[in-house]
Amino acid sequence: MTPRIIELCKDLFKKWAKLDNSNFSAETISGGITNLLLKVSVKEENGNIVNMTVRLYGPNTEYVINRSRELQAIGCLSAEGFGAKLLGVFGNGMVQSFINARTLNPSDMRKPKLAAEIAKQLRKFHQVEVPGSKEPQLWNDIFKFFHKASTLEFDDSEKQRKYETISFKKVHTEVIELKELTGLLSAPVVFAHNDLLSGNLMLNDDEEKLYFIDFEYGSYNYRGFDIGNHFNEYAGYDCDYSLYPNKDEQYHFYRHYLEPEKPHEVSDKDLEALYMETNTYMLASHLYWALWALIQAKMSPIDFDYLGYFFLRYNEYKRQKEKCFSLAQSYLSGSGTR
């Protein structure tokens, strides 16, 4: 693939058109869940080395990702200092600056100092203005995923058998119930990252600089969804939901999110309200990624047990539902611990 990548770089960046191919080198950074990501290094005539990433979109990812929305967001977010700089765009991918930092592990995210920094950065991220519709996308996306996910057919008979054990009537009822409940919360809408897992957080330890990357799922959305979704990612790649942050850990995060400069001045009332908001939308994150996984099970060429992932997320939704619904309902009826 390297000669084609070199050709692409020469096409996109005319200043390198005449460089010998031996000045270019490419290596794979990740064959992520949805894309192939390469690190390309270019030795310029003056000896200067430029490092970039070239992202090739995976096949069929347009079912779950709106590429024009992503590009628009990258422009605004990188202007505010978030993520890698966008250097070029081509038919099925893009070129960005290479970030010199390490990717976080799930267990890093709960370290108090890092959690505070993530919260502070997330607040800033949520303040970025991205042009276009400011309508929250959560329920549009969930219904879009639902319609696709509920009408699949698998060639593999074992997959088809597992798929047929899912009651989409029941899933639909869950979606409607949660939509109605969250609709009562009048929750703030912000430009949200929507996929703030450890693999999308990078840290340069020397400079103590934290980077949010990968805005593929970014959209206007409920703030509580972004935070609850991030907390769900504490469970890590094995989906061990016993790692979901406890109330103290959540409050630490909320303090730094709400008042980064005066975290200890946040009122109990504000902490309780954000706790309720986040833990209600946290449920929506399970439904969202459960339905997303079903589409991936059919569309993705990657050998991953996406059907199994649906059940992990949906079962966790069912385990958490009652507790989170009563938290929201008692808050709404004014009998919460406000």
Ligand SMILES: Nc1ncnc2c1ncn2[C@@H]1O[C@H](COP(=O)(O)OP(=O)(O)OP(=O)(O)O)[C@@H](O)[C@H]1O
């Ligand atoms: N600009 C960058 N500079 C350096 N490393 C990067 C850059 N972008 C991504 N990476 C590294 O590549 C990994 C995968 O990146 P990213 O999450 O953007 O890919 P992806 O294909 O969307 O993966 P997934 O679908 O699994 O989220 C990151 O966890 C990070 O380690």
